[in-house]
Amino acid sequence: MKMLINVPETVVADALRGMAAAHPELTVDVERRVVVRRDAPVAGKVALVSGGGSGHEPLHAGFVGPGMLDAACPGEVFTSPVPDQMVRAAAAVDSGAGVLFVVKNYTGDVLNFEMAAELAEDEGVRIARVLVDDDVAVTDSLYTAGRRGTGATLFVEKIAGAATEEGAPLERVEAVARRVNERSRSFGVALGACTTPAKGSPTFDLPPGELELGVGIHGEPGRERRAMMTAREIADVAVEAVLDDLRPTGPVLALVNGMGGTPLLELYGFHAEVARVLGERGVPVARALVGNYVTSLDMAGCSVTLCEADEELLRLWDAPVRTAALRWGL
């Protein structure tokens, strides 16, 4: 498998050097692997910190900036960051108002953020944590006890980030983040496997003519494999799976997310089918986002995330944001 890299060992460091070069509004510690908005700590503001394995870009470093994350901690590809990164990030961004850790539900992430919270609190930083576990496909997967955290991470980080900018105290930011997660569900589909730089060959085997329904963002197994389906059929399965679990009674935020290897042309066509199913089920779409946001390297496929959004969540969603990957109003 050909890759646009130097050697597999430096892929994450090289990407961080690139982020530093492209984004002077970020402070990038390439060696210690912490990406911080340059103006942090922002006086009086609660800080939002997240992180996780690399390979899901733009998540999380691409979401650092005013209106979203204060800092991100990228791990090796598909590998949890270590507590030291998170402690450093918390120290760099804490203004005294406290720090909320946004943690995707993978065992390594959960354990390491837990340890980091203890260490940071020992240093006098108030820490709260919110777990993202939106993927309805399976419970208890390859790296996870319970449901996996996937696309809803973007909603949690954007909306909680907006709450921090409004001056909400830590308990309130935590409650908003928790509410977003509780109201969000996702379902992913793989049409092709992904290839990590270290392995150099596909991380799982998906035969020609088959797709994986309910796949995780590291290629973890989903609900089942089936013969290849049309976009229309895939949308039926994915949206029904999300709605059956979420059962929204009001309008939703919709994310049609590419896994990395599927062209944007196809993602928009898929969104048309997602919008059709939602229309048939009587679910209004308040806002929609279509693109590659929570990826799995070069995996072909997509995921659907819906978040039932009340007026406060919509207002926070619409609030200005300025990051590498998500930006409006600033």
Place this chain on the structure above:
Amino acid sequence: MKMLINVPETVVADALRGMAAAHPELTVDVERRVVVRRDAPVAGKVALVSGGGSGHEPLHAGFVGPGMLDAACPGEVFTSPVPDQMVRAAAAVDSGAGVLFVVKNYTGDVLNFEMAAELAEDEGVRIARVLVDDDVAVTDSLYTAGRRGTGATLFVEKIAGAATEEGAPLERVEAVARRVNERSRSFGVALGACTTPAKGSPTFDLPPGELELGVGIHGEPGRERRAMMTAREIADVAVEAVLDDLRPTGPVLALVNGMGGTPLLELYGFHAEVARVLGERGVPVARALVGNYVTSLDMAGCSVTLCEADEELLRLWDAPVRTAALRWGL
């Protein structure tokens, strides 16, 4: 080859239905294939119209909105739009101040925009045209006489769009667009081929262990094939090729563009190498953009575009923009 589609025949129409669903700020004529900013025509403003074959998303429809294009005309995948689309687009967006067509240098696009210009002028719309031909890799390629139009299209559309918002008259917008093109050069590299929905198999054959230097955005042949290279080596070749032709004496805008199938993690790592070469050559980078903007479906690879930007061009680059794919300040 598995794709997230219904049938190949409806791929473009399906994507346009998805754009309509996702972006209420756009008016999308799915049948006639014209995407227009909803508030067009804007009184007194020169209008900017572009278009080209589909498969390069977000180009062009993803760049429609305040501060950039007033309308886009998507053709079939890798196929020029027809004059009727362009005439309709011009009529929809002309406020009386005239319309500038931004045309990538491919024979079909050039001929059809030329015919559309004549037809629109017959209907009383003032039309100017600017040709984008930034690709230094080859002259006279598969679909092109002269140099191909690639990544600089984004710079031309953004900067000329900003000029239209400032109230510049048609001649001035045309001159700015021409200046951006004259000061821009690109070079692309393919690590893997792309697959069109209609063909269903790779459009060209790139053996394992080889890459194509100077590839076009439809997979047209470039300068040469070589054994696989590191990101560092590829950046050396690509940036040198651009600089040798551009010979900038001041700061540049830099676009590190993904062809569609290469992960963002790798694109940022590649940008680090591009920034290194520019540093070694003493070329300051005024602004950088890293991501998938002028794609070739699922092609693996990237391109580098540099635009030597004076203060006026930088000011217009920084001006607010609000489109599906490029947005800031609005």
